[in-house]
Amino acid sequence: MLEIHWGLPVIIYLFLGGLGAGAGVVSASVFLRSHAGDASEGAFDIARWGALIAPIPVIAGTGALVFELGSFAVGDMFRWINLFLTINLSPMSLGSWFLALFIGVSLCYAYTFLKSDAHSGDKHQAFRKMLAWVMVPLGIGVALYTGILLGAMPARPFWNSPILAMLFLISALSTGVASILLVRCVAHALGHKKADEYTGEGAQGTEESKYILAATDMLLISFEVLVVFLFIMYAHLTIGGVENAIDVILGGSLTSLFWFGFVVIGLIIPILIEMKYVLPRLLRQEHYSIPHAVELAACMLVIVGGFMLRYVVVIAGQLTGPVGI
């Protein structure tokens, strides 16, 4: 067992950064997909919640990150500025710039949705549309780089896989969708804008947008299952350092946390719940309706699973190293 150098702050950051970036990408995509919110009130509402969520976890995660810095620990509060005095091909350097741009753009994007009576025809619309186009590539960049960051080190065979970044991206989008559904569900329950306040087309639009999000999440999780399978299969088919490293989740100290904490809780249970409600609508065009409590539970499981994934991957990569000398 090797020593752990990147602890909880990094894990929290990778999780929150991915979640926020995912929420931002989903919000901007839904917004652009619905003709900048003209097509459906429900889509605009999703875009609004996604936009309002996005910067908060990213800023919180980035804030947590400074606690992992050696310079911060010795009381040099601002030496991290050095990150922004240069740019090179280090994943962390590119990631920092992406992150800084994302925080700025997502704050502006959230601002355009801030007023509770924000709607698709108001004065911010043109600005909002422009920002949405920027949010998509920036958000994908932030979500993707967290995986590239870990994958860039041949000395860490567990992480040194091209598919890790893909796994993190899909998990980021999935937790992003879940966070939008969750926050919207809670906000509606608290009476911000009750679902039954919508009348006629509005009510249908809300159900429809909830369906689209749940169906998207189902699709994302199924891709995530596939990527997890590929990640483990290729590692297991290799010999040497990678095979040795993957043993930590196939029969080592993190096995139960990975399989139960991530695969079962974060993937299998939520996808089964979503399938139960999404498939009838998808296959037989039946009416989509999901109880609030079930929706809440599924979203929370997806988010917990996203955290577990980051936790297991970050720790497993550090416990294992190259074999031989």
Added chain:
Amino acid sequence: MKDPATQVSRRGLMKNLIATDRPKRYAMVIDTRRCIGCQACTVACKSENDVPLGESRSWVETIEKGNFPDVGRSFLPRLCNQCEKPGCVSVCPTGATYTRKEDGVVAINKEICIGCKYCILACPYGVRYLDPKTGSVDKCDFCLHRIEKGVVPACVNTCQGAARIFGDINDPSSAAAKMLETNSVSVLRHEMGTEPMVFYIGADHSDERYAERTGVYVRVETHRRQQKRV
């Protein structure tokens, strides 16, 4: 015999493998047959570089192997390998760690380093540590302050058995270059592709996997805080 058109000398081959545009290329050859495991280099390094408690830039590992009465014990001095393709440099987000153009030494600018520990994770040899006093990452730099003045590193200076040979291998008359020409050498974890500039003569590369494979008892003692060999 010395005709370069017909004869590919080992030096010539090596010159093509490593960056040839450097005026100097410092390297170390460690003759483990001459190492007695006295840890004088470990101590000299710690005092020379004011290495914080619990950390080490250079250390000597002990490898005990065999089943009684056929047993052996050898030593493996460790330090930064000053790689030609260092994994730590390519991940540094601030450019604080860099390869010196003039002599190939991998050095750290402590004023710039923010202590993100990315390089600690990226090093396949586990030679980097976070200095709790400065908040920057630190490691062996071949005693840069000494070699710039033409003095050998502290570990080389103190080595009782003259097991550590240091020099500029771009200079064919240096002791290190001659050792490379006349001995079979190995590097640590050459499969990582880092192209180390610390070469070993007679190093014992056995580890626990070797023990599993052969049934030979092997015990490795790192003599540092990190008990498992990195």
